[in-house]
Amino acid sequence: MQRTAPSNHLFVGKKPVMSYAMSALIQLTQAGEVVVKARGLAISRAVDVAEIVTKRLGGGQFKVKNIGITTEVVGEGPETRNISSIEIVVGK
Amino acid sequence: MQRTAPSNHLFVGKKPVMSYAMSALIQLTQAGEVVVKARGLAISRAVDVAEIVTKRLGGGQFKVKNIGITTEVVGEGPETRNISSIEIVVGK
Numbered sequence: 001m002q003r004t005a006p007s008n009h010l011f012v013g014k015k016p017v018m019s020y021a022m023s024a025l026i027q028l029t030q031a032g033e034v035v036v037k038a039r040g041l042a043i044s045r046a047v048d049v050a051e052i053v054t055k056r057l058g059g060g061q062f063k064v065k066n067i068g069i070t071t072e073v074v075g076e077g078p079e080t081r082n083i084s085s086i087e088i089v090v091g092k
Numbered sequence: 093m094q095r096t097a098p099s100n101h102l103f104v105g106k107k108p109v110m111s112y113a114m115s116a117l118i119q120l121t122q123a124g125e126v127v128v129k130a131r132g133l134a135i136s137r138a139v140d141v142a143e144i145v146t147k148r149l150g151g152g153q154f155k156v157k158n159i160g161i162t163t164e165v166v167g168e169g170p171e172t173r174n175i176s177s178i179e180i181v182v183g184k
Contacts, residue, residue, distance in 0.1 A: 044135040047176040051163045067159040069180070071143045084139040
């Protein structure tokens with residue numbers, strides 16, 4: 001997962017879920033699609049963001065179009081470890 | 093999400109992730125498919141289980157076939173709240 005991602009990618013971290021939901025909604029309104037991404041424990045929050053945007057805030061306009069999961073290797077040398085990540089594509 | 097689910101459904105909760113990964117692997121070996129389910133914060137762990145089974149333990153035999161997310165209503169009366177859930181279908 002690149003941090004230099006396209007502008008329609010939204011990285012979910014430790015901020016309140018509604019903060020990300022609002023960002024996602026703005027992105028959807030402007031561009032018609034947003035890719036909600038998260039790693040590790042933030043994965044649950046990314047799912048919350050997608051659900052809030054599609055079921056509550058979007059007025060029925062948006063839906064989950066694709067969900068992918070993968071494993072990323074983080075850290076260097078002997079400290080590398082695997083971390084799960086998710087990508088949820090939300091669009092019209 | 094019914095707790096009286098078909099026997100190939102695996103509910104991920106608070107136990108160590110490898111405990112669920114082993115259960116999933118046994119189910120896959122016996123039946124060829126397992127549906128890994130979780131709600132709320134356990135969603136991250138369900139993704140870990142699917143990734144461990146497909147990438148590390150399964151010897152390349154199994155893959156993620158479908159991922160769905162939804163919102164469940166839990167609690168009763170004035171105490172109802174929404175909780176996100178995930179279903180990950182792993183098979184051959």
